[in-house]
Amino acid sequence: MPKKIVIISPGRDCTPWIRALKKEEPNLIVEVYPDDTNREDTDFILTWNPPKNVFENYPNLKVIASMGAGIRHILKENKIPKQAEITKMDDPLLKEDMSYFVLTTALNFLRNIPLYFQQQNDKIWERLAYQRPEEINIGIMGFGNIGVKVGELLVKNKFNVRGWSKSKKSHQHIETFAGDKELTNFLEGSNILVCLLPLTDETEGILSKEIFQQLPKGAYLINVGRGPHLIEEDLKNALKNERLSGAALDVFQEEPLPKDHWFWNHKKIQLTPHTASVTDPESISSQVIENLNRLKKGEELLHVVSLKKGY
Amino acid sequence: MPKKIVIISPGRDCTPWIRALKKEEPNLIVEVYPDDTNREDTDFILTWNPPKNVFENYPNLKVIASMGAGIRHILKENKIPKQAEITKMDDPLLKEDMSYFVLTTALNFLRNIPLYFQQQNDKIWERLAYQRPEEINIGIMGFGNIGVKVGELLVKNKFNVRGWSKSKKSHQHIETFAGDKELTNFLEGSNILVCLLPLTDETEGILSKEIFQQLPKGAYLINVGRGPHLIEEDLKNALKNERLSGAALDVFQEEPLPKDHWFWNHKKIQLTPHTASVTDPESISSQVIENLNRLKKGEELLHVVSLKKGY
Numbered sequence: 260m261p262k263k264i265v266i267i268s269p270g271r272d273c274t275p276w277i278r279a280l281k282k283e284e285p286n287l288i289v290e291v292y293p294d295d296t297n298r299e300d301t302d303f304i305l306t307w308n309p310p311k312n313v314f315e316n317y318p319n320l321k322v323i324a325s326m327g328a329g330i331r332h333i334l335k336e337n338k339i340p341k342q343a344e345i346t347k348m349d350d351p352l353l354k355e356d357m358s359y360f361v362l363t364t365a366l367n368f369l370r371n372i373p374l375y376f377q378q379q380n381d382k383i384w385e386r387l388a389y390q391r392p393e394e395i396n397i398g399i400m401g402f403g404n405i406g407v408k409v410g411e412l413l414v415k416n417k418f419n420v421r422g423w424s425k426s427k428k429s430h431q432h433i434e435t436f437a438g439d440k441e442l443t444n445f446l447e448g449s450n451i452l453v454c455l456l457p458l459t460d461e462t463e464g465i466l467s468k469e470i471f472q473q474l475p476k477g478a479y480l481i482n483v484g485r486g487p488h489l490i491e492e493d494l495k496n497a498l499k500n501e502r503l504s505g506a507a508l509d510v511f512q513e514e515p516l517p518k519d520h521w522f523w524n525h526k527k528i529q530l531t532p533h534t535a536s537v538t539d540p541e542s543i544s545s546q547v548i549e550n551l552n553r554l555k556k557g558e559e560l561l562h563v564v565s566l567k568k569g570y
Numbered sequence: 571m572p573k574k575i576v577i578i579s580p581g582r583d584c585t586p587w588i589r590a591l592k593k594e595e596p597n598l599i600v601e602v603y604p605d606d607t608n609r610e611d612t613d614f615i616l617t618w619n620p621p622k623n624v625f626e627n628y629p630n631l632k633v634i635a636s637m638g639a640g641i642r643h644i645l646k647e648n649k650i651p652k653q654a655e656i657t658k659m660d661d662p663l664l665k666e667d668m669s670y671f672v673l674t675t676a677l678n679f680l681r682n683i684p685l686y687f688q689q690q691n692d693k694i695w696e697r698l699a700y701q702r703p704e705e706i707n708i709g710i711m712g713f714g715n716i717g718v719k720v721g722e723l724l725v726k727n728k729f730n731v732r733g734w735s736k737s738k739k740s741h742q743h744i745e746t747f748a749g750d751k752e753l754t755n756f757l758e759g760s761n762i763l764v765c766l767l768p769l770t771d772e773t774e775g776i777l778s779k780e781i782f783q784q785l786p787k788g789a790y791l792i793n794v795g796r797g798p799h800l801i802e803e804d805l806k807n808a809l810k811n812e813r814l815s816g817a818a819l820d821v822f823q824e825e826p827l828p829k830d831h832w833f834w835n836h837k838k839i840q841l842t843p844h845t846a847s848v849t850d851p852e853s854i855s856s857q858v859i860e861n862l863n864r865l866k867k868g869e870e871l872l873h874v875v876s877l878k879k880g881y
Binding site for chain 1: 666667670671673674677678680681682683684686687689690691693695696697698700702703723726727825826827829834840841842843844845848
């Protein structure tokens with residue numbers, strides 16, 4: 260079979276990806292769905308948001324590579340062919356960018372920056388008491404390779420960090436919690452809650468009333484996971500009854516966020532347009548090529564996803 | 571003479587200071603101007619913004635202690651009695667708070683947070699390219715004990731930091747520049763310029779056209795020094811001709827900033843109400859008492875200001 264990669268990513272300008280892949284491997288054939296040819300010769304697909312049942316067209320598919328860290332977009336409307344493996348990206352720059360975004364957002368909460376923007380709008384001069392990182396417990400839900408990196412940058416800046424994950428992890432500077440049993444303990448001490456979970460059937464809707472109720476009064480939510488993690492009505496109520504003092508949301512059920520959504524106008528919500536970390540093809544195309552070469556040599560692939568766990 | 575401190579700080583609620591000083595030294599007499607008594611018995615004054623010629627009422631004054639890091643408010647409308655020394659505060663928490671404020675503000679610039687707040691207001695979903703700390707040179711004007719601390723936190727977060735001061739300093743991780751001769755070199759490489767200078771006759775109006783012209787196009791200004799450092803019309807022009815892409819201002823010529831000032835409505839200006847760091851009497855009253863005790867024992871005072879340099 261030829262050394263070929265087919266990109267399936269409807270609505271995306273694929274030029275940066277093609278350029279980055281060819282820079283890495285000049286002889287590579289790169290084709291973009293639906294204009295790709297000889298589908299029986301295709302064993303390697305690079306994709307984000309593939310259309311329904313698209314993989315059925317590729318009888319010899321071996322690798323479905325997600326363009327990002329998540330893979331639920333692949334499972335949502337597609338059956339995975341038996342002989343195919345799914346891989347995800349492990350982008351060091353993505354982890355770094357995510358870490359700085361969470362740090363920025365947490366510091367803004369401590370220093371009342373969203374309130375000061377509103378005060379400026381209203382021409383109000385009023386000093387508000389600020390908090391210091393060492394006075395804050397920040398809880399990271401989803402303590403995988405991204406969560407750990409985010410936590411470490413926060414520790415470096417004197418925050419007290421705690422991480423929660425499905426199965427127990429340990430870390431020298433970060434207190435860890437695992438599973439349903441330790442969730443209450445984890446939540447009760449978190450003045451800021453950061454969602455970095457993978458999106459799975461289990462984690463969908465996890466940011467709900469049940470969780471918010473267990474946080475200290477006035478806690479702040481940062482959702483940089485996925486939109487469907489959050490039950491929006493529960494957030495609305497938690498802001499109303501002041502269980503939460505505010506929320507920074509970077510991800511949404513529907514993106515772009517519809518113009519008539521109540522998030523836009525809510526004074527206690529800070530919106531950003533899914534910009535916490537943006538995958539840079541330049542920084543990860545070597546990973547894609549590495550896996551393509553491993554496939555050709557019959558070697559074990561990197562960053563393979565467990566379909567059972569879903570991440 | 572009795573162990574007494576007179577506080578002169580018109581318009582300020584002095585209760586937190588009195589409480590903090592008495593906690594440190596229960597037998598201390600604390601009186602507040604203009605209701606203080608036996609002025610010939612007063613050798614130690616703690617002050618912010620003293621009224622014109624007020625020190626003339628204290629024939630035996632030995633120490634004028636500023637409540638903050640700056641002392642110009644003392645010199646502005648008062649002659650300093652020959653036998654008196656001026657001291658300033660060296661508040662570790664103040665340095666820490668200032669550092670985090672500058673970090674927060676710099677990160678917000680990198681991640682376009684002020685623009686996203688405006689986009690949210692206008693219900694606009696548009697991703698903007700972000701920058702990483704390691705791509706940024708941040709120049710600190712005023713590389714004294716606060717500036718060094720601010721620089722070190724920025725270095726820890728991967729910014730490239732450079733410091734400029736009147737006389738040459740050296741630092742392991744920070745490139746240093748000094749005096750008029752090295753000012754151009756310092757400015758040419760600064761994508762973000764932070765003003766942390768003391769306010770003196772020499773530094774008043776230093777943030778001017780001449781400085782802005784030497785910065786890289788699109789640089790960002792953070793003024794956490796004093797309002798009179800900035801020539802406001804020059805800032806307006808630098809924003810208009812895009813020499814500067816924006817400015818975060820925490821200090822102003824007149825505070826509170828008057829309602830009709832053009833800063834309030836300018837889209838490229840982010841205002842905060844002098845909140846970068848707020849002196850906490852609890853954290854520094856021990857310094858005041860220490861100097862009072864040194865005075866009584868005839869020992870050398872701490873944090874004495876050079877009247878010649880003005881800081």
